[in-house]
Amino acid sequence: MMVVACSPAAEEPTQEPAEEPAIEEPEMAEVDFAVMPGGALEEALKGTYAGTTVTVDGAFEGNDPDGVKMAESVKAFEEATGIDVNYIGNKEFEATISVRIDAGDAPDIVDFPQPGKAAQFVEAGNVVDVTTFLSEEWLSQQYNQSWRDMATVGGIEAGVFHRFNGKSLVWYPKAAWEAAGYEIPETWDELMALTQQIADDGDTAWCIGIESGAATGWAATDWTEEMMLRTTSLENYDAWVAGELPFDSPEVKKAIETWSELWFNDDYVFGGRSSIVSTFFGDSPAPMFEAPPKCWMHKQGN
Structure with a gap:
């Protein structure tokens, strides 16, 4: 546009500038959450x-x-x-x-099903910090700080948790259990005594399976984690998770030896100890639901 100087001309009515068309804000799809x-x-x-x-x-x-x-x-x-x-x-x-x-x-x-696996890729520089695309405000509203701390590796907030499996649960067939007169154990010694009682009754107490393709064995780490928390300090547990306490340390060996009291007794495990590594973890509790149950207890997350 050029601005030029012109001689005065006859005055004409002032013309209002045309209004720019309004930009419509796109509507957001309806969802049932904030x-x-x-x-x-x-x-x-x-x-x-x-x-x-x-x-x-x-x-x-x-x-x-x-x-x-x-x-x-x-x-x-x-x-x-x-x-x-x-x-x-x-x-x-x-x-x-x-x-x-x-x-x-x-x-x-x-x-990632296992935070530890994710940590390997964080340490290798393969993971983007989630704070680059999720705001601090949103993260703090959605998660307690403890969850964010668990997702942080070497100062990098590697991800967000969307699913939680509660571990350390022992499942049992309630109706059959009560009919058999078994009582819920409250200590490890009581659990071992009950396991032997069930064996004396002619049954196997436990259904255990850890087969999971390339991830075979993760169910055994659940047992080890459980026993680490029960047999040593929280500091040792954290050191083990961080890779600073090796698997052949006395603390970890003690934890494994504790659960092996159950696993390595053929009278205690349905199918015997040799079946544990070949039984798919998702199928392992099935015998507990037969009538009568072929096993009476199963340790698994929810």
């Missing part, structure tokens, strides 16, 4: 990222109950945001995720 204003989720629900593809890897697979729930969640998220989620779930996740990252084919998001 959404923090100004965050990435709000933008996603407005369709800002529609058409974007996000790759997610994890351990949920196919028609397993967890796999079905994950697929339902992904579908609902895609419908609400227009984002295409490519979920790659498989039971060999612990092995395949290492191969993918080493090959430079890392997914955008990884759903």
Whole structure:
């Protein structure tokens, strides 16, 4: 536009400038939970990222109950945001995720079942700090500080927890248990005595299985963690988790020897001790639900 000097002309009515068309704020998809204003989720629900593809890897697979729930969640998220989620779930996740990252084919998001596995990738520089895209305000509103501390490795907040498994639970067939007259033990000695009582009655007390593909053995670490917390100090437990207390230390050996009193007695385990490593952990409690039960106790998370 040029501004020029002109001789005065006849005065004309002043013309009002044309109004710019109003920009309509896109409507947010309806969800049944609170959404923090100004965050990435709000933008996603407005369709800002529609058409974007996000790759997610994890351990949920196919028609397993967890796999079905994950697929339902992904579908609902895609419908609400227009984002295409490519979920790659498989039971060999612990092995395949290492191969993918080493090959430079890392997914955008990884759903780690074990925080310890995630820590390995943090230490290798493969993980982005979540505070780069989730605000401090949102994180502090959603999580107690203790959860955030557990997700922090070497000063990097590596992720957020979306699912929690309570461990140290012993399951039992309640109706059959009461009919048999068994009582709930309150100490380790009482638990061992009950285990022997069930064996004397001609049954096996425990169903135990730890087979889990490339991750076989993680269920045994649950038992070890339990016994570490019961037989040594919290400081030693933390040192063990941090890799500073080796597995052949007296403290860890004592923990393993404690649970081996149950595992390594063929009279105590359904199928005998040799079946433990070949029985899929998800199938291992099934004999407890037969009539009559073929085992009476099973230690597993929820």
